[in-house]
Amino acid sequence: MSHAPFDTQAALQAVLASWAERRWLRPLDAAFADFLWREVPDAPPFLILAAALASHQLGRGHACLDLAATLQAPALALSLPPEGEEGRDVLATTEPPPLPAEVLAGWSLDRWQAALDHPLLVGCGAGDTPLVRVGPRLYLRRYWQYEQDVHRAIERRLARSATLQAALPLDILRPILDGLFPPAAAGEAGASWQKMACALAACSGFCILTGGPGTGKTTTVVRLLALLQALALAAPLAGEPPRPLRIRLAAPTGKAAARLNESIAGVVTRLSLAGFEQAEAVRAAIPVKVSTLHRLLGNRPDSRHFHHHAGHPLALDVLVIDEASMIDLEMMAAVLAALPASARLILLGDKDQLASVEAGAVLGELCRHARAGRYTPATRDWLAAASGERIDESLVDEAGSALAQTVVMLRHSYRFSAASGIGQLAEAVNAGDAVRVSEVWRHTHADLALLPLDAADETRFAALVIDGAVAGPGANPAPPAGLAQTAFRYGYRHYLTTLSEARPSSVANQNAIDDWARRVLRAHGQFQVLCALRRGPWGVASLNQRIARVLCAAALIPASAGWYPGRPVLVTRNDYGLGLMNGDIGITLALPPAADQETKLRVAFPAGDAGQGIKWILPSRLQAVETAYVLTVHKSQGSEFGHVALVLPATPSPILTRELLYTGITRARAFLTLVMPGPSRLLDVIVQRQVLRASGLLAE
Numbered sequence: 001m002s003h004a005p006f007d008t009q010a011a012l013q014a015v016l017a018s019w020a021e022r023r024w025l026r027p028l029d030a031a032f033a034d035f036l037w038r039e040v041p042d043a044p045p046f047l048i049l050a051a052a053l054a055s056h057q058l059g060r061g062h063a064c065l066d067l068a069a070t071l072q073a074p075a076l077a078l079s080l081p082p083e084g085e086e087g088r089d090v091l092a093t094t095e096p097p098p099l100p101a102e103v104l105a106g107w108s109l110d111r112w113q114a115a116l117d118h119p120l121l122v123g124c125g126a127g128d129t130p131l132v133r134v135g136p137r138l139y140l141r142r143y144w145q146y147e148q149d150v151h152r153a154i155e156r157r158l159a160r161s162a163t164l165q166a167a168l169p170l171d172i173l174r175p176i177l178d179g180l181f182p183p184a185a186a187g188e189a190g191a192s193w194q195k196m197a198c199a200l201a202a203c204s205g206f207c208i209l210t211g212g213p214g215t216g217k218t219t220t221v222v223r224l225l226a227l228l229q230a231l232a233l234a235a236p237l238a239g240e241p242p243r244p245l246r247i248r249l250a251a252p253t254g255k256a257a258a259r260l261n262e263s264i265a266g267v268v269t270r271l272s273l274a275g276f277e278q279a280e281a282v283r284a285a286i287p288v289k290v291s292t293l294h295r296l297l298g299n300r301p302d303s304r305h306f307h308h309h310a311g312h313p314l315a316l317d318v319l320v321i322d323e324a325s326m327i328d329l330e331m332m333a334a335v336l337a338a339l340p341a342s343a344r345l346i347l348l349g350d351k352d353q354l355a356s357v358e359a360g361a362v363l364g365e366l367c368r369h370a371r372a373g374r375y376t377p378a379t380r381d382w383l384a385a386a387s388g389e390r391i392d393e394s395l396v397d398e399a400g401s402a403l404a405q406t407v408v409m410l411r412h413s414y415r416f417s418a419a420s421g422i423g424q425l426a427e428a429v430n431a432g433d434a435v436r437v438s439e440v441w442r443h444t445h446a447d448l449a450l451l452p453l454d455a456a457d458e459t460r461f462a463a464l465v466i467d468g469a470v471a472g473p474g475a476n477p478a479p480p481a482g483l484a485q486t487a488f489r490y491g492y493r494h495y496l497t498t499l500s501e502a503r504p505s506s507v508a509n510q511n512a513i514d515d516w517a518r519r520v521l522r523a524h525g526q527f528q529v530l531c532a533l534r535r536g537p538w539g540v541a542s543l544n545q546r547i548a549r550v551l552c553a554a555a556l557i558p559a560s561a562g563w564y565p566g567r568p569v570l571v572t573r574n575d576y577g578l579g580l581m582n583g584d585i586g587i588t589l590a591l592p593p594a595a596d597q598e599t600k601l602r603v604a605f606p607a608g609d610a611g612q613g614i615k616w617i618l619p620s621r622l623q624a625v626e627t628a629y630v631l632t633v634h635k636s637q638g639s640e641f642g643h644v645a646l647v648l649p650a651t652p653s654p655i656l657t658r659e660l661l662y663t664g665i666t667r668a669r670a671f672l673t674l675v676m677p678g679p680s681r682l683l684d685v686i687v688q689r690q691v692l693r694a695s696g697l698l699a700e
């Protein structure tokens with residue numbers, strides 16, 4: 001009996017066709033396979049299979065196909081069958097397609113790699129083959145190139161560290177650092193890491209500050225920018241007059257840019273620069289405007305290319321990118337290409353969050369060893385002299401890479417105290433520790449609730465979405481009276497009543513109208529339902545409809561479909577014409593009628609780049625929006641809300657991973673309700689499942 005009954009062109013074409021028909025593969029993946037077969041009719045079937053799967057993996061965020069992982073656990077590595085189709089036959093009339101495990105049965109890594117040995121189609125480096133194989137990783141050429149470009153560009157920047165360090169005399173650096181981190185703050189847990197981060201970043205062309213929510217990434221980067229400006233103003237390069245550095249702040253999405261825009265001005269204003277020689281000049285030289293990466297690079301309509309690139313670099317000295325976990329490989333390559341060789345790149349982000357949905361989990365990959373530190377003895381000693389802080393010996397490693405010397409993980413959360421349920425839960429989930437997760441639920445926390453919810457339990461569902469209420473049998477545990485802080489536990493009633501009660505009576509005063517929109521948007525930010533999946537009864541589509549019905553039945557909104565006042569919408573595609581970015585959230589408002597006119601519906605969006613402004617858009621101009629009573633955790637990245645109700649599905653799915661749960665939990669600023677329609681052991685399964693993105697960024 002043949003081990004591989006699918007190893008003929010006809011058999012494999014039938015497999016790929018059946019997968020494409022079921023949407024297990026994207027039309028693009030199947031078309032790629034067809035193209036290769038047309039171009040090279042004698043290509044081995046398992047080469048074509050690998051090519052189609054490499055394309056499929058790209059669609060799932062992997063930079064390449066990991067052949068070894070695919071052979072070891074095909075369903076897990078490929079996430080096939082996809083979400084919602086596990087274990088059931090959706091189209092009962094047709095024969096179920098063969099599973100990847102059946103197709104790959106009997107194949108070894110050696111044999112698969114040998115099948116890929118085809119010089120016309122698969123190369124092993126530079127060349128013009130459509131595919132590139134590096135060991136067990138198979139790439140589409142473009143993504144191999146991006147990975148190479150990113151790898152090399154980072155190495156080049158890291159190579160400047162020694163020169164930068166040598167050019168930075170400690171007698172200049174140390175007093176500035178001590179001024180930015182006065183001893184009182186240095187005594188607190190975590191402050192020393194912030195100080196060390198500034199020291200390391202000051203002498204590197206590339207650095208990463210990673211840390212969970214509220215660990216002080218923004219605070220630290222503002223101090224770092226003050227340090228860099230103070231150095232530039234005090235000790236200019238030989239022969240040059242002192243000039244402030246040209247610094248730009250950016251974020252991958254409009255939402256993330258808007259959030260940093262909101263916070264950074266306050267942090268800069270509050271920054272204590274007592275004792276600084278040119279304090280106000282330093283402060284004035286720290287920018288407070290944040291743009292999206294697309295805007296910074298100058299996107300060109302209908303093109304993958306940007307206005308700024310290696311041949312036309314950005315005119316800047318320092319680029320800070322916040323929420324860097326959302327940068328995909330292609331964007332990272334574009335950013336690095338457009339940066340002048342002398343510019344510094346500083347990435348801020350939470351390495352444990354979900355990565356971009358596009359291919360490449362760049363930040364996660366670069367921070368793979370951040371927890372372990374891996375600082376060399378030389379770094380330890382230099383840091384001790386530069387900052388007065390000592391690294392714990394467990395984080396020292398003689399063999400630490402150049403990259404490890406410029407990655408700093410901030411380890412203390414200033415937002416969540418040691419007693420915070422959200423903080424403890426996030427940590428336990430992040431550590432993949434199911435026992436600690438159940439331990440968290442055994443205690444009472446003022447900021448955490450667990451709500452088991454039956455699909456048919458309309459009353460409790462309504463209480464949650466309208467008033468943020470968590471009550472009834474099984475709701476665990478109710479905060480004791482002394483701890484209850486109901487003030488922040490809003491539901492959607494909060495923004496909907498702000499909408500009706502704060503509405504100006506006349507359209508004449510634009511300031512009053514804008515102010516009303518700002519209040520509604522702020523109130524809306526106090527509560528958000530999140531979920532994991534798109535499909536099924538606990539997916540985004542059904543939950544959105546269900547919530548609209550509940551709010552309509554409570555007379556909080558006038559309709560549950562179409563455009564109506566109160567409808568929150570999420571932008572799902574960048575629209576440069578309207579200045580809206582994928583992920584932006586707006587609220588539909590009925591403007592008060594001007595004389596003789598009808599009420600006009602407009603959607604109010606925070607203007608983002610312009611700070612506190614409001615953008616008013618006619619609903620009919622919004623081509624790519626969805627109702628946003630519920631967001632997927634993926635879409636919620638880069639946003640935070642006062643109270644988050646995180647709804648898990650009733651059954652496991654490959655989408656449910658530790659990173660997803662962690663990202664969902666950490667979207668909550670003040671209160672988290674975890675809604676569990678399924679058994680509590682589902683949490684254990686999720687906590688133990690990690691996203692492993694195939695990549696070779698650190699593999700060289």
Ligand SMILES: Nc1ncnc2c1ncn2[C@@H]1O[C@H](COP(=O)(O)OP(=O)(O)OP(=O)(O)O)[C@@H](O)[C@H]1O
Binds near residue numbers: 217219
């Ligand atoms: N060294 C410190 N001492 C005291 N408070 C601090 C310190 N660093 C940060 N904070 C406070 O902790 C809070 C969170 O800080 P910050 O916003 O800088 O964190 P972040 O990591 O950028 O947060 P986010 O997860 O929202 O991006 C702020 O209120 C800030 O003032």
